[in-house]
Amino acid sequence: MKIDQSLFTAGQHALNEAYGACPMCDGELRIKYVNKSSFLSCSNYPKCDFTQSTKKAEVSTLKVMDGSSCPECSSELAVKKGRYGMFIGCTSFPECHYIASQNKNESEDVSACPKCNKGNLVKRQNKFGKTFIACDAYPKCKHIENPG
Numbered sequence: 153m154k155i156d157q158s159l160f161t162a163g164q165h166a167l168n169e170a171y172g173a174c175p176m177c178d179g180e181l182r183i184k185y186v187n188k189s190s191f192l193s194c195s196n197y198p199k200c201d202f203t204q205s206t207k208k209a210e211v212s213t214l215k216v217m218d219g220s221s222c223p224e225c226s227s228e229l230a231v232k233k234g235r236y237g238m239f240i241g242c243t244s245f246p247e248c249h250y251i252a253s254q255n256k257n258e259s260e261d262v263s264a265c266p267k268c269n270k271g272n273l274v275k276r277q278n279k280f281g282k283t284f285i286a287c288d289a290y291p292k293c294k295h296i297e298n299p300g
């Protein structure tokens with residue numbers, strides 16, 4: 153499918169400044185539209201293949217792991233940073249949702265929230281660096297457990 157870029161040019165230009173600089177090369181981040189979704193990509197592409205989701209910028213790619221390959225789609229894997237810390241995921245995200253379980257203890261910790269039964273309990277950190285367990289359905293569900 154071809155996208156008529158001119159449709160986006162006006163809005164795109166106005167938005168450009170808000171996205172700031174690429175964390176990998178200091179290039180300008182630009183918004184790209186693919187299949188009705190949008191993401192940020194570096195203006196130095198293809199030299200720099202930094203991309204970032206525009207969905208609340210929850211996950212950012214820190215480093216593409218050279219020579220790695222995703223067991224599901226054979227794309228390269230990358231170290232990413234999300235709401236709950238660093239993880240290793242596929243560079244083809246969101247097409248491929250592969251995530252390597254880096255830390256077994258952490259994935260075993262995931263259990264359903266006893267209060268809302270929809271969310272999962274996840275480790276979080278408050279601004280003082282204290283770890284606590286909270287429901288990922290927050291703010292809908294405010295269930296919190298104190299480990300220890």
Ligand SMILES: [Zn+2]
Nearest residue numbers: 174177194200
């Ligand atoms: Zn860049």
Ligand SMILES: [Zn+2]
Nearest residue numbers: 222225242248
């Ligand atoms: Zn993949």
Ligand SMILES: [Zn+2]
Nearest residue numbers: 265268287293
């Ligand atoms: Zn809950």
